[in-house]
Amino acid sequence: MTIDDETLMALADGQLDPDQARDVQARLATDPAAQARLVLFRRTRARLEALRDDTPQAAPGDAALIARIRAATGGAAPRQGSTGPAPATAPPRPTAAPAMAPPQTGMRAANANRAPWMALAAGLGAVAVMAGLVLTDGRRDGSPLQTALAQLPAGEGTVLPDGTDLTVLASFRIGGDALCREVETLRDDSARLAVLCRAAPGQPFEERFAMDLPAGDDYRPASGDLEALDDWLTQVGAGPVLSPQEEALLLTP
């Protein structure tokens, strides 16, 4: 691993300036161990951010405190539209790290984003399975999965309410306007690679390809030897991986 923990953490926390972030992302592409480390920092942050919205919003002593504050700040009555204590509003979140730019165009570029278990899978010979084991519960519009697929740029991820850790690896077009998103999911140590596509903006993403990946702590360099996926991409006539700019035009802000 060529990138130290504090730098990876700062990337996960959106605390690097854009130039630094680009530099680290370029080095990440060829460093599976650092990619795994980045995921660790991202996941710990996600787990803690979940607590932000879960803290009780008002305490019994608040009424007296609020009265005290109102008295000291000019006795203003609650303003229009605010009834009592406002809900816990989180301070503005630091800007998320920019999307990891694929280092080259073409389908192979997506492989650079793949997390380490991908590489392990490649080594062991991945087994393609039929779709529908993990991600099927999220078909309905507005579900956390659908929202994540419609919003997250490649290189970013989130933890879904069911505990699934989802990372978007790449976006590409398939058969005209349809948008596909290649994702990796990790849940209870079972890792999976899937491609979900939507026919048009506003339509739900449906799973079109999926394969299980053995997970492990053992990292190997990503060789991109994913025959099942490559075969499927060829078969459906998938376009090249979209650049971050092209992708951004298709995602929900």
Added chain:
Amino acid sequence: MDAAFGDALIRLLPNLRRYALSLCRRPELADDLVQITVERAITHHAARDPAQRLEAWLFRILRNAFIDTTRRQRTEGTGVDVTDHPEILSTDDAPLIEARLMLAATRSAMTRLSPEQEEILTLVCIEGLSYAEAAQVLDVPKGTVMSRLSRARLALAALLGIN
């Protein structure tokens, strides 16, 4: 002092209480700390540097109040530990329960970290302070924030089985 300041202060009460709990882990003491913070914020409002975000300023006041209080008390308290009261699961919605269990696991792991680690995680990852702001609150260099925070993240990951 204007009403906007009062509104902002009221809006941040839950954040102050959460940070206070991460420092002392005792609700009654946390309430005291929040109250002291509010009083000092009202008194010293004029001295605040407008360039500094209100959160960071208030957290700093609260932290100083905590240090004052511990200095005065010194003895081990026998207050009720909030973590002794598990959440009541009020729904049979399985994904929701799972999400709550995850929250409970995260909370429980936080209390098993050192107070210093719990504090830095609260400031940066829950309250959303930048490294520079956390450094101001804790009165340490930014490099110390980063090394402390990264160790805390690794410790939390180990407790949560994230690897």
